[in-house]
Amino acid sequence: xxxxxxxxxxxxxxxxxxxxxxxxxxxxxxxxxxxxxxxxxxxxxxxxxxxxxxxxxxxxxxxxxxxxxxxxxxxxxxxxxxxxxxxxxxxxxxxxxxxxxxxxxxxxxxxxxxxxxxxxxxxxxxxxxxxxxxxxxxxxxxxxxxxxxxxxxxxxxxxxxxxxxxxxxxxxxxxxxxxxxxxxxxxxxxxxxxxxxxxxxxxxxxxxxxxxxxxxxxxxxxxxxxxxxxxxxxxxxxxxxxxxxxxxxxxxxxxxxxxxxxxxxxxxxxxxxxxxxxxxxxxxxxxxxxxxxxxxxxxxxxxxxxxxxxxxxxxxxxxxxxxxxxxxxxxx
Ligand SMILES: [Zn+2]
Ligand SMILES: [Zn+2]
Numbered sequence: 370x371x372x373x374x375x376x377x378x379x380x381x382x383x384x385x386x387x388x389x390x391x392x393x394x395x396x397x398x399x400x401x402x403x404x405x406x407x408x409x410x411x412x413x414x415x416x417x418x419x420x421x422x423x424x425x426x427x428x429x430x431x432x433x434x435x436x437x438x439x440x441x442x443x444x445x446x447x448x449x450x451x452x453x454x455x456x457x458x459x460x461x462x463x464x465x466x467x468x469x470x471x472x473x474x475x476x477x478x479x480x481x482x483x484x485x486x487x488x489x490x491x492x493x494x495x496x497x498x499x500x501x502x503x504x505x506x507x508x509x510x511x512x513x514x515x516x517x518x519x520x521x522x523x524x525x526x527x528x529x530x531x532x533x534x535x536x537x538x539x540x541x542x543x544x545x546x547x548x549x550x551x552x553x554x555x556x557x558x559x560x561x562x563x564x565x566x567x568x569x570x571x572x573x574x575x576x577x578x579x580x581x582x583x584x585x586x587x588x589x590x591x592x593x594x595x596x597x598x599x600x601x602x603x604x605x606x607x608x609x610x611x612x613x614x615x616x617x618x619x620x621x622x623x624x625x626x627x628x629x630x631x632x633x634x635x636x637x638x639x640x641x642x643x644x645x646x647x648x649x650x651x652x653x654x655x656x657x658x659x660x661x662x663x664x665x666x667x668x669x670x671x672x673x674x675x676x677x678x679x680x681x682x683x684x685x686x687x688x689x690x691x692x693x694x695x696x697x698x699x700x701x
Contacts (some may be wrong), residue, residue, distance in 0.1 A: 370415050372407025382484040386431040389490050391483045395503035396698040412471045413508040419616040420479030421447035421472035424502035437615040443490045444505050447471035463646045469688050480497035494660045501666040508655040511537035514620045518593040527591040530598030533557040538595050539568050544663035555601030558692040566665040601627045607632050672696040
């Protein structure tokens with residue numbers, strides 16, 4: 370039930386024919402995990418095993434698995450899809466009508482050994498450590514969000530919201546060759562983190578005039594605005610500041626439906642695009658991006674806890690009240 374974390378001793382799972390048994394080594398905690406913990410996540414049933422940002426090593430595998438060996442370092446795509454609905458039949462399985470996400474609607478990886486379909490596992494290349502590997506999942510969210518616009522090389526990109534996802538979007542945009550990147554947040558802590566990872570245009574819209582800050586883009590404004598805050602103010606800013614013929618990508622998750630001036634979408638011929646999770650190609654692109662050294666993960670990992678200290682980790686997140694980035698649970 371919400372608010373209670375329980376440890377259970379279970380037998381070591383036996384992998385099915387097409388499954389890997391992953392020895393879990395790192396689990397990233399994300400905001401949605403905390404919503405589940407507090408019972409404020411709308412699409413979860415209890416009890417649930419959490420854990421969807423994960424890296425580990427292959428322990429063993431079923432007879433039907435090819436391409437993996439014991440000891441391989443892997444990460445997991447946490448989606449379970451139906452394969453039969455319209456989106457699944459058209460290559461858009463990430464928006465499956467019956468999408469279940471591990472750690473939310475189906476069991477997650479917060480366990481020592483996790484059996485998972487080999488099709489949902491990806492190997493991580495040598496230069497990547499287990500910590501950054503556990504952050505490929507949020508990086509893949511960022512890569513997918515940018516792909517909803519297209520190639521950002523030479524483009525001006527505004528990122529509204531500098532939490533882990535917004536930060537990753539800004540870093541992924543830079544790694545993809547964006548010309549000018551501006552990032553906003555109402556938290557001085559998150560803006561400082563954005564600065565640490567190399568963003569130079571950081572703006573607190575409650576303290577500075579965002580319209581004025583926008584001049585950094587020059588007369589042509591931003592080519593794409595990504596809303597990563599899930600807030601009414603940020604969404605309204607996105608629509609208000611969007612240049613004619615530009616794209617607004619909705620990445621943030623909204624607790625209450627935002628009210629925005631859709632008349633501007635018509636008058637300025639804006640393209641409004643949603644973004645949910647990722648597909649395998651986004652994961653592959655994120656792995657390549659991370660392996661190239663283009664992404665600063667270290668400055669985002671602010672806390673580490675041992676597996677048995679899960680309750681302390683969640684307590685710390687609650688007490689930090691937003692002044693926290695990525696918490697990693699490490700199993701050895
Ligand atoms: Zn997450
Ligand atoms: Zn489906």
